[in-house]
Amino acid sequence: MKKIFFYSQSLFKDIALLVLRASAGLMMATHGWAKLSDFSAKLQSFPDPIGLGPAVSLQLVIFAEFFCALFLAIGFLTRLSLLPLIVTMCVAAFIAHGDDPFAVQEMSLLYLTVFVSLFLLGPGKLSVDGQIKTKKSY
Template identity: 40%
Template sequence: MKRFLFDCGTRDPLASTGLLVLRASFGLMMLFGHGIVKWQNYPEMLKMWNVTPAIWPLSTMSAPMSLMATIGAEVFASALLVLGLMTRPAAFILGFAMCVAAFQVHALDPFFSKGGAAKEMAVLYLIPAFVLIITGGGQWSLDAALHNDDKRRRRR
């Protein structure tokens, strides 16, 4: 379980620097651009929020619970990404939220924005989540500090 939650993936310094930039920029943009805004405007958001994932058992959630789950993903999972802590599970949670946003909330919207709502932004946030699920947080993450596995990655 520790390996699943805290494996950092690559320890190559150059690749890890790229992953740090990706994690930090993706996490901070999601945190400040979406998560904290929803958290601060919770009462107003609740009045117009009617989204629940169309996947059982999540489809049984109420709209307020769905909004709280979305805020949790956009605030807490984003903060975990910035820290590089539990990177893969946090990226999965954000990726799932972006799949719901792109393919359910914006299902009827065009893919590219022409001044209105579109799938484009949700898919653009989905791409780094997918990359981080595959690669992990890299050497410059808290995952790397917590999970030292020298047996798997030996330098020659």
């Protein structure tokens, strides 16, 4: 009986990580897709919060918000994919919207909290990384 309880507790943790990882990744990817699909129009008004130029800043944000977010959703190179997302959310919350009221910063801070938590917890067994790790352990 004890073994079943611990198995299901571990399974519930992996399911929770899957839900959190996939939902945060897919929701973030919609932000990146909006920027990617309207790149030339966004380029005209995109801010340059860290001094790299609007084009480079926009490209880096698209890389993080779209491509890294999709990797996060499937759990591939999870911790590596989370680094650009964490940096992007820090820049959004503390630099780009640093002088704005909390209501404007709230979304990027919420994503930042989720991304840091996932970075610390890892992707779980129900991910590409988890499956690769399982295959290597045989």
